[in-house]
Amino acid sequence: MAPKVLISDKLSPAAVQIFKDRGVDADFLPEVGKDKEKLLELIGQYDGLAIRSATKVTEKIIAAADRLKVIGRAGIGVDNVDIPKATARGIIVMNTPFGNAITTAEHAISMMMSVARQIPAADASTQAGKWEKSRFMGRELTGKTLGLIGCGNIGSIVADRAIGLKMRVIAYDPFLTPERALALGVEKVALDELLSRSDFITLHTPLTDKTRNVISADAIAKMKRGAFLINCARGGLADEAAVRVALDEGKLAGAAFDVFVEEPAKDNVLFGAPNFVSTPHLGASTSEAQENVALQVAEQMCDYLLDGAVRNALNMPSISAEEAPKLAPFVRLAEQLGSFAGQLTETGIEGIRLEYAGAIAEMNVQALTAAAITGLLTPLLQTVNMVSAPTLAKERGIRIEETRREKQGAYETYMRLTVITERQERSVAGTVFADGKPRIIQVKGINMEAELGPHMLYITNEDKPGFIGHLGMELGSSGVNIATFHLGRIAPGEDAICLVEVDGEVPDEVMARLRAVSHVKQVQALKF
Incomplete structure (x- = not known):
């Protein structure tokens, strides 16, 4: 029986035709995404769900999706999909991360x-x-300083266009290396310096948790008087009430602003403010971008439903069915090692060196490297996956070495x-035991053996009596x-590392005392 897909948002006719041409039974019902009860009633009949931003794939919808194997989002943002619940039910969530970058960048320049x-x-x-x-009375852009908070795929395009307008461009991005900044023609700066120097931000x-309200009242206080703020990325990056006061x-x-904390934004604290310009989340809304992401998501969903191939999945590595049983635990190991290093890295990453020894060296190390980069970049980027991770690393000038x-x-x-960062090198090694579970075996040259749980404490200290x-x-x-307690040290009285698994989050005041x-x-x- 042919796979059956529900298209619950507006997708281009060419994308709908792709499903039909490849033998997938597609129901094009673009109004269903706005009707929660109707979607709940229908979802149990389908193997695939193709959406844009209007459809909200909630825990309740996922619970009713008895046949659903894949959710395809035409576009990059997946705020409208409960990815953890989809993962728990074995449903792959795909997006199209690179189809609308130019359109969004152009909208930011227009705004x-x-x-x-x-x-x-x-x-x-x-x-x-x-x-x-x-x-x-307006302001010229020529000769002004544009500050980019985030200089990845879209930010780098904005930088290129702004340089063409004869603006000076400075950027704050923890993943932006000096070499990549030089290639883009931008100056890498700290956040406080960007705030104080920029005419436009x-x-x-x-x-993410780290970027929420990055433009706060405190941040605005550090900005130039008479500066301008543009947000075409995500609602919540700026404190809307603080921006209103500043205006x-x-x-x-x-x-x-093109984006808001609550959307659709029918009533917002910013509406009516002096010289406030708003659009209804139009960043990706050009005919070219809509067509690109629609065609991409249709092809990706067909590839999976018909051939089992996985591309641009946010919750599953891109591994063929034949190699999955052998490779999967090592993919998990690679992701954990990357996540371990990523959560501990706070400065710009210049390079990543991956060493594969023994049987793992004969495996599909490309998938393992992609998994490691995914883990490394996820703490800041969140929606990165094994397909997009190598590209995102390359965009940021991060060198990848494999041995x-x-x-x-x-x-x-x-x-x-x-x-490899601007200041230091930090290494972590691991293996997979016979039980199929990944283990950490070395951190910064210190031998230890630890299984990583959902909540861990990483502590470095001088080896002195009484600390434990x-x-x-x-x-x-x-x-x-x-839950578990793991120790390692260089030598008695010297540097030591402690890895502790705990049963929940440790309160901030306890962290401060430690x-x-x-x-x-x-x-x-x-967190893992």
């Missing part, structure tokens, strides 16, 4: 020009029969990941239960 010259307000005034030439970063007080000369060798040392096979007892007492008195211990060098909460 910057519109707010700099007050075009929307001037248009409304002129069409109302007024001729308020003196009211709408535009946001091009995903919404009312004249601290900001203008702001232009294969025969068995060395005590383990039959292992892989070591070394992250102090740590146990601190966690125990705060109601934090220790960091305050005199011989503790670093305390970091890790």
